[in-house]
Amino acid sequence: MQLDAKIPTGPIQDKWDSHKFNVNLVNPANKRKYEILVIGTGLAGASAAATLGELGYNVTVITFHDSPRRAHSIAAQGGINASKNYHGDGDSVFRLFYDTVKGGDYRSREGNVYRLAQVSGDIIDQCVAQGIPFAREYGGLLDNRSFGGAQVSRTFYARGQTGQQLLLGAYQALARQIKLGKVKLHARTEMLDVVIHEGRAVGAITRDLVTGEIRAHSAHAVVLATGGYANAYFLSTMAMASNVTAAWRAHRKGALFANASFTQIHPTAIPQSDDTQSKLTLMSESLRNDGRIWVPKKADEDRPPGQIPPEDRDYYLERKYPAFGNLVPRDVASRNAMTVVEEGRGVGTRKNGVYLDFAESIDRLGRAVIEERYGNLFEMYERITDENPYEVPMRIYPAPHYTMGGLWVDYNLMTTIPGLYAIGEANFSDHGANRLGASALMQGLADGYFVLPYTISDYLAPLLGTQIVPTDHPVFAEATQDVHDRVHRLLSVNGSRTVDSFHRQLGKILETHVGMSRNEQGLQKALREIPALREEYHRDVQVLGENESFNQSLEKAGRVEDFFELAELMALDALNRRESCGGHFREESQTPEGEALRNDDDYAYVAAWEFTGVDEKPNLIKEPLEFEYVALAQRSYK
């Protein structure tokens, strides 16, 4: 198979405009003749469904949440980037593009990233008009803050709840379309398979999580906006229900899955406190604006932080990276935290964290300013740890947080299955091997509001006049039966171990071997352990209850089953990439100073994998990456 990313030709600043001119259009009166199925109602899904509805398409939207307002986009705290240059500090579309390509360690597509930077300003305009209460200066204009990996201030924010506010904006736009009848919503409904007919995506099979009804939906095109898969690690900052099932089912039906091992381990989560913990909680990266990260110089330090004098503290990021200091990109910050903890210099009773200290900022700015900027985060921290961060430094440690990998898509955001699109975190496209802070919200909304609604018409226009495949067609009956069989297989194992116990064990394997630091031997080991555990899962999992009821164990069982297959691909992808880049750190490939060392000659490509069967080795298909505008260089934040 040859991959065609369909990047338009011409100068980078003209690619998107000329592409928009060249794509097929569907005229306004004809849009109502099309059915589009959108799966997921996070930032990408809700904004896409709302916009497609506004344009006149008939949209059906599916969410496993009880309401479209709940998706995990809501938990993003710090902000959203845009190259508005409202603060006159030298920002531009090109600089945001450049920072994003560099931040991603040169493993993303220039064309896609440039487009992302181009539409970033439109997102802010759109969201302000929707009534998002972004932070303001006293003159009434928009305020900005700085984020990791950038030397300009380009991050727009709504206190520590930016994701929530942006999601509610998209949800409200979606609600308007639901009221107008352009969008049909199915809440508490999970997609369990995509339906392919004559090589095209023609619909999906869903399960109603309340009644268990398994149902077919037919459409001209299917859009997956189903988020990332960091929950494969069990302990992550993701929401409990976040999963890979929709994307994985599409992968099994032929959609290539790209860069599966590119996961982001976020530097500022609260360290694990006990062994029965269900998830990790993130503290916004924005805290690194005013907090200083340090650990004791000595491994056997036992004084409380306030009594450790400055000469016995190691502000290791400021020491090693004077130019960016505490604002180095996430992968760099995380790996350094791991290193100092491995040296035995970790803090807290489990010695599993580093300090993030606000004492100096509080002295300089006053407590009121810090409270205004981060009050809700400090409160959240105190609720979880029972420690007051105004008085005692926070303890933080990296946690799986975001997945740059995902379904392979072309410039139109279409997967390798015609008619099947992937947007937001579910695709692999814009962040390369490491995502910069405040760029997830930007990408989700760029895809949903400003990219997909244009590009989808290119596929739909030639289908004018064709009817959707009726749901009583054998292709739907067959897919429905498959889902039915799978659900009943899980229910009939009747083993001795809970779904969570398997998931926790799988997560441990991934954390150990496919986490912040990876090596040949560990990855080989993971590739032996994962299939063995999966086999045990199929033999010994205990899923109680029945399909025809509200059954949360059954929901989890299906998701974990897919995590097993994904986990194997994550390890395989990491093994294949014998270089370090961004969040993917291969111990065999590092500079003398211990920084990630890329190998551009051999690995400047997107690794897209084709499913060939469970227990079969997937095919690797390479999409070479070409850099015309950003010179490939060793990333330096010194």
Place this chain on the structure above:
Amino acid sequence: MNITLRVWRQENPDASGRFVEYDTPDIESHASFLEMLDIVNERLTEKGEEPIAFDSDCREGICGTCGLMINGLAHGPQQGTATCQLHMRKFNDGDVITIEPWRAAGFPIIRDLVVDRNSFDRIIEAGGYITVPTGSAPDANLIPVPKPAADAAMDAAACIGCGACVASCPNGAAQLFVAAKVANLNLLPQGQPERWTRVEAMVDEMEKHFGSCTNHGECEAACPKRISLDFIAMMNKDYVKAKFKNRRMAGQRG
């Protein structure tokens, strides 16, 4: 710590529910309340008993999915805290803890501790938005918003739509939820063109699903985001004003 749970179990919306007691030993005090329930569910599953159904997702107090009545209080004893952020250290060894679903006619029970809050979505659909089709917005800084107005709008917008206000209200009223969204949008310059229709449409939809407000103030006390009762006053004022406003003059200032 060792505790005893009294949990509301109800197989489906039509079944009659009952309290079931669970002895729950060996819980770590830094476990969160929902992690404690996870452990109880693991133990139940291992014994072959169906686990307790409860909703949660982000577990960091922002998605609004979780919500339990704990000892008769919506989201439990800690002020300004969603159920998922409550930790066992707020309880004592030997405690008997009663756990119920949201109690409100507007939120029918689906199973055990899970309720249906779709009526909230219907209220937002009725008018909880600013009409601005994608792509039609002017440059963001063309609309200056005075900082106090932006801050107040944000105070209101912090609502997570969990429904604790309804569950804690003796009347099962949803005024605090609705007022928060009305204020979020009506306080901002961008929200002015639809200000009067919005408040009317949302209040009218609310009244189809929920009880009436009699100013008890339980909602504010239960709200995990500490949304102020002042917003209800603001909504009521806008609702009354809307009845007198000549919409053809809505473009005039002052």
